[in-house]
Amino acid sequence: EAGVTQFPSHSVIEKGQTVTLRCDPISGHDNLYWYRRVMGKEIKFLLHFVKESKQDESGMPNNRFLAERTGGTYSTLKVQPAELEDSGVYFCASSQDPRRTGGGDTQYFGPGTRLTVL
Amino acid sequence: QKEVEQDPGPLSVPEGAIVSLNCTYSNSAFQYFMWYRQYSRKGPELLMYTYSSGNKEDGRFTAQVDKSSKYISLFIRDSQPSDSATYLCAMSAPKTSYDKVIFGPGTSLSVIP
Numbered sequence: 001e002a003g004v005t006q007f008p009s010h011s012v013i014e015k016g017q018t019v020t021l022r023c024d025p026i027s028g029h030d031n032l033y034w035y036r037r038v039m040g041k042e043i044k045f046l047l048h049f050v051k052e053s054k055q056d057e058s059g060m061p062n063n064r065f066l067a068e069r070t071g072g073t074y075s076t077l078k079v080q081p082a083e084l085e086d087s088g089v090y091f092c093a094s095s096q097d098p099r100r101t102g103g104g105d106t107q108y109f110g111p112g113t114r115l116t117v118l
Numbered sequence: 119q120k121e122v123e124q125d126p127g128p129l130s131v132p133e134g135a136i137v138s139l140n141c142t143y144s145n146s147a148f149q150y151f152m153w154y155r156q157y158s159r160k161g162p163e164l165l166m167y168t169y170s171s172g173n174k175e176d177g178r179f180t181a182q183v184d185k186s187s188k189y190i191s192l193f194i195r196d197s198q199p200s201d202s203a204t205y206l207c208a209m210s211a212p213k214t215s216y217d218k219v220i221f222g223p224g225t226s227l228s229v230i231p
Contacts, residue, residue: 004161033218042122043162043206045218056218091161107219109154109161 002026004110006092012116018080021113025074025094031055032075033095033107034067038088046090049075082117089114121145124207124222133231137194141207141222144188148209148220151183153192156204156224165205166192197229 005024013019025032034046046065047057051072060067064083069075079086093107124141131137139153149170154162166181168174168190174181180193190209194201207222 035219035221042120042223043221045220048218059218106152106164106167108164111159111161 004092004094004108006090006110006113008113009111010114010116012118013082014118015084016081018078019082019115021077021079021090021092021115023075023077023092023094023110025092026108028096029094029108030072030097031095031107032069033093034075034077035091035093035109036088037091037112038085043091046077079115082115084117087115087117119144121220122207122209122222125225126223128226128228130228130230131197133197133199133229135197135229137192137197137201137227137229139192139194139205139207139225139227141190142188143190143209143220145209145211145220146185146188147211150210150212151181151190152208152210152219153179153181154206154208154221156206158203162206162208199229199231202228 007022011019030051032049035043037043045059047067048055049069052069066078089112091109091112093109095107122143151168153166155165156162168181168183171183171185178195182191204224204226206224208219210219
């Protein structure tokens, strides 16, 4: 079974440009999460989709960030316009509906997209 | 005060040593406790997962949770060079089993052959 995949693996852009990150979750996983790790800091939650609906977007830093999950499959995270402080590694994670497994929300992470804003 | 505190290390041990990694937390609502392992340039990989207090063992790894002290530990027995990675503690306080995961900053571990 394929894991969570993210594209691109690296992106270098200039301040003011737009970047779109993509995440393909594990097939059948209803929950999709975006996280970010900026230099020297811990991984921080950005938002959570349940299928195509935003369940929790309390971690989104500002309105320059837009996440979508049309059709409840893959998700995109767009940063427009990018600022220097947006540099970091963006992780996507997915999990099954815990009501089906009877367990907690075990999340499986992708390899991340390393974003550098110059 | 951060929600989750973790000694960032780096921690360097000889092969075969027992490794002890620890985290403290402040939110008493946390119920799910996880340890992730992250190799350089890779995403976090779930290593151990515990609900509420107690111990859980999986091969060379043992996770302990003490909710009364708000303290969790990961022990690695017979450490191997392949265990060299960053270890992240993580926890969540699910209200509907959908809540977000809060991570510690990670401890960098090197196991020297």
